[in-house]
Amino acid sequence: MGLSVDIYSPDLTSLLGALQQCQATPAYLEIFRAAPAALAAVRKQAQSSLLAYHGEGLWLTQPETLDNPSFAQEVCEVAGHLQTLDSAWLNHECATKYIAGYSYGTYLPPLYTESSASVVAENVMLVQDLLDRHCRLKNGASPLVLLELPPLTYFVAGTLTIPTFFRLVTQWAPCGLVLDVGHLWTVFRYSGAWRTSTLAQFVDDFLKQFPMDRIVEIHVAGLAVHESSMAGCSQLLDRGESDVLPAWTDAHAAPIPPVLFEILDRVLSHPRLTGLRGLALEVDTKPIPLIVEEFVRFSARYGSVLAPVKKEVGDTQENGCELLRRASLPDSVKQELAAAYERYARVAAGRSEPEGPEWSLPTACLDEFDTYRSIYLPYEILSWGGQVDAMFPQSCRRLEERGVPLSRFVPFWFRRPRTLSGSYDFFLVKIDRFVEFVLEEAPDLAAMVEQEADELRRAYDHANEPPMQAVGERT
Numbered sequence: 001m002g003l004s005v006d007i008y009s010p011d012l013t014s015l016l017g018a019l020q021q022c023q024a025t026p027a028y029l030e031i032f033r034a035a036p037a038a039l040a041a042v043r044k045q046a047q048s049s050l051l052a053y054h055g056e057g058l059w060l061t062q063p064e065t066l067d068n069p070s071f072a073q074e075v076c077e078v079a080g081h082l083q084t085l086d087s088a089w090l091n092h093e094c095a096t097k098y099i100a101g102y103s104y105g106t107y108l109p110p111l112y113t114e115s116s117a118s119v120v121a122e123n124v125m126l127v128q129d130l131l132d133r134h135c136r137l138k139n140g141a142s143p144l145v146l147l148e149l150p151p152l153t154y155f156v157a158g159t160l161t162i163p164t165f166f167r168l169v170t171q172w173a174p175c176g177l178v179l180d181v182g183h184l185w186t187v188f189r190y191s192g193a194w195r196t197s198t199l200a201q202f203v204d205d206f207l208k209q210f211p212m213d214r215i216v217e218i219h220v221a222g223l224a225v226h227e228s229s230m231a232g233c234s235q236l237l238d239r240g241e242s243d244v245l246p247a248w249t250d251a252h253a254a255p256i257p258p259v260l261f262e263i264l265d266r267v268l269s270h271p272r273l274t275g276l277r278g279l280a281l282e283v284d285t286k287p288i289p290l291i292v293e294e295f296v297r298f299s300a301r302y303g304s305v306l307a308p309v310k311k312e313v314g315d316t317q318e319n320g321c322e323l324l325r326r327a328s329l330p331d332s333v334k335q336e337l338a339a340a341y342e343r344y345a346r347v348a349a350g351r352s353e354p355e356g357p358e359w360s361l362p363t364a365c366l367d368e369f370d371t372y373r374s375i376y377l378p379y380e381i382l383s384w385g386g387q388v389d390a391m392f393p394q395s396c397r398r399l400e401e402r403g404v405p406l407s408r409f410v411p412f413w414f415r416r417p418r419t420l421s422g423s424y425d426f427f428l429v430k431i432d433r434f435v436e437f438v439l440e441e442a443p444d445l446a447a448m449v450e451q452e453a454d455e456l457r458r459a460y461d462h463a464n465e466p467p468m469q470a471v472g473e474r475t
């Protein structure tokens with residue numbers, strides 16, 4: 001049993017100290033992507049403990065990824081991170097924050113279609129091949145790519161069920177999977193399944209179709225009503241709609257709701273769960289006392305359950321996995337998929353209506369989809385990962401004086417696609433986009449907004465690459 005953590009939030013040294021005091025030391029830590037020097041410091045601090053790696057920024061779902069010349073370079077950087085940590089796996093969300101030139105702050109799930117599954121499989125094969133060639137762990141093996149079931153944030157698009165999609169991917173690619181039980185709850189909620197099935201029935205049906213034997217890790221995190229929707233939620237309660245399931249989304253800082261224990265019990269007792277190696281609570285941004293309390297509770301409840309699961313792992317290793325051989329996807333199909341993703345980006349941003357085969361949303365789910373487009377996404381652009389008026393106080397004041405509302409920044413953001421170079425970073429994208437926005441709305445503020453942008457970039461670089469002395473102090 002482990003913890004999936006961010007190095008800085010909460011501070012890892014303080015967290016490990018608090019766990020040690022309660023004699024609740026995790027068997028492994030899964031570390032979220034961080035600067036190489038910070039990862040090296042954690043490796044040193046952890047001594048011989050097991051560390052795993054949670055990647056970010058490799059958009060494995062996207063058809064253009066394979067042709068992106070900087071992709072191999074980014075995977076090689078990740079290989080360096082994995083080697084530093086000596087991580088047996090690279091866990092990466094099967095989701096994206098960059099679609100057809102449009103940038104997002106939080107994950108969007110892939111289009112659940114057959115050609116999309118095929119692209120994911122091809123991209124995974126490429127990453128695995130690069131890791132096999134460029135990353136050697138201490139035991140001589142190379143890390144395994146794991147794809148994580150992504151959360152649904154109010155909606156889903158595609159023509160396949162989600163378990164069928166993952167079954168196709170695993171038939172074509174030798175990857176493992178991470179089943180996040182909170183994400184699975186969001187599938188129950190936002191696929192509309194909750195209106196026709198009980199949670200138990202939904203979970204059993206889902207697991208029946210899902211490639212359970214490829215699950216290597218399970219994640220458990222919190223769920224909560226998103227801060228952008230707080231007002232809408234109280235309106236719902238005011239109308240007395242108490243039979244409506246809460247509009248929770250994935251929330252790592254929030255407590256783990258009891259409903260996730262119900263799901264986890266069913267997952268752990270599934271007979272095809274034969275390759276599980278770790279069960280981790282995902283606790284980045286969560287208060288330390290809550291992490292300790294939940295980890296102690298989980299260890300008591302599931303520590304003994306995991307032992308027999310572990311025993312069966314050897315059998316899977318001997319059998320290996322059989323893949324279906326297939327030719328790579330024809331260019332014409334890739335182009336069709338690229339066009340479908342372009343539509344996806346426009347529909348998600350509210351610039352097109354959800355029409356076509358991928359968008360057969362149940363009528364009952366349209367309200368939630370509207371929440372994404374009209375509340376969640378504008379919040380993401382204006383507030384999430386950097387509040388624009390706090391980042392650019394002077395420029396925003398001047399825009400306000402001229403009667404230019406900040407809300408206009410949202411349609412500007414999604415007006416046209418933009419090619420990004422280098423590693424994806426939403427904060428830096430936000431800085432670049434806002435400078436462009438001000439240059440268009442008020443060109444005479446160019447010097448002011450450029451200066452604010454430069455200060456932000458410098459401070460951000462400084463925060464991300466602490467001097468070695470400071471990193472050393474953390475150990």
Ligand SMILES: [Fe+2]
Pocket residue numbers: 148180219220221282
């Ligand atoms: Fe997760």
